[in-house]
Amino acid sequence: MTKVLIATDKPFAPVAVNGIREIVEAQGYELVLLEKYTSQDELIAAVADVDAMIIRSDKATKEVIEAAKNLKVIVRAGAGYDNIDLAACTAHNVVAMNTPGQNSNAVAELAFGMMVYMARNFFNGKSGSELKGKKIGIHAYGNVGQNVGRIARGFGMEVYAFDPFMTDEQIKNAGAIPLHSAEEMYKMCQYISLHIPATEQTKKSINYDLLKDMPKGAVLVNTARKEVIDEEGLAKLMEERADFHYITDIAPDCDCFSKFEGRFFATPKKMGAQTEEANVNAGLAAAHQIVNFIEKGDEKFRVNK
Known part of the structure; x- marks a missing residue:
């Protein structure tokens, strides 16, 4: 069964998580949550057997990508993607995407x-x-x-x-x-x-x-x-x-x-995408992009080569 991980130190709103769950489970995929984690080791452990991953401002480092042996696609729910090691994704045949326009x-x-x-x-x-x-x-x-x-x-x-x-x-x-x-x-x-x-x-x-x-x-x-x-x-x-x-x-x-x-x-922290609407829009877009990639090979929003 295809396994999708939501790894968010700053969690999505519950309505966004529920929407993501509906999208991925409708395809027969399993959804796994890692929220409010406190160390990179927790993230490295969580990615061990997942096929796809959704992150926000979380750091998808080389170590994370290397630990994710089954990973095929990672989507940053937002426009910026400098928190993803693109070279590591390319080296391990992982498609990296963002969700432009949602925030x-x-x-x-x-x-x-x-x-x-x-x-x-x-x-x-x-x-x-x-x-x-x-x-x-x-x-x-x-x-x-x-x-x-x-x-x-x-x-x-x-x-x-x-x-x-x-x-x-x-x-x-x-x-x-x-x-x-x-x-x-x-x-x-x-x-x-x-x-x-x-x-x-x-x-x-x-x-x-x-x-x-x-x-x-x-x-x-x-x-x-x-x-x-x-x-x-x-x-x-x-x-x-x-x-x-x-x-x-x-x-x-x-x-x-x-x-x-x-x-x-x-502002006390980066606030650009911190609205309920943007939170939901970016999360749902990420889920749809994962499904479209796995089912159809759609790489429209790919950011690595």
Whole structure:
């Protein structure tokens, strides 16, 4: 019997688990749960005889993949997949997938919640500013970026986007004004919303030189990955410019940002996908992708080679 493991240090909502169970058991598969585990050894033990696995922010390391002798497919319930050792998956003939788009609205709403919170001075009773009429630049215009654009238009913002993997026509059709370099966008937009993945090319790419020419009252919004930020460069810029703001749902490694009171905010933990709807959507999508792969060989959302 095909065995599917849900391995979640931060568990899915019960409604999501029930939905996943219905999907996999309808195919005659067995569902196994590993929730709130406290060590990697527990995960390594749990994968020993499973054919498929669903994870969230859990670390699917080389050791985990090597221990999963029967594993055929692993699905990260979410967009980012830097918590999966893709090389190990490829070496052991394991298909790795993500579930793009399922968390997109949740992340976009969080970005705007933080923007409003910052623009209104953390609701401290003092006069703030409005988003209407401001220029927002969206760095990477995929599923999340396009949801940010949709909400920004509702606020009456001017929406610009830079994405080297999209044509001008695609960006225009998705409701934004295309720009052709990050440098151009950062120079003209007071608000920048980051949606780039953490790759060798993007790590620390959001740096001092890129940010220093942003307009007065600049606000950098990061709901992507902390690795894309050059924290030392950003901190240096915030020392030099008392008008620069940084809001993020990924707490920086450097504790130096706490001194920028009124200009910095980080959520206690990564919150982008932390809604009931996103939780359910991503979990059910992962289950459907596992079934479609095992039954039909469908690799549509494969992220390894």
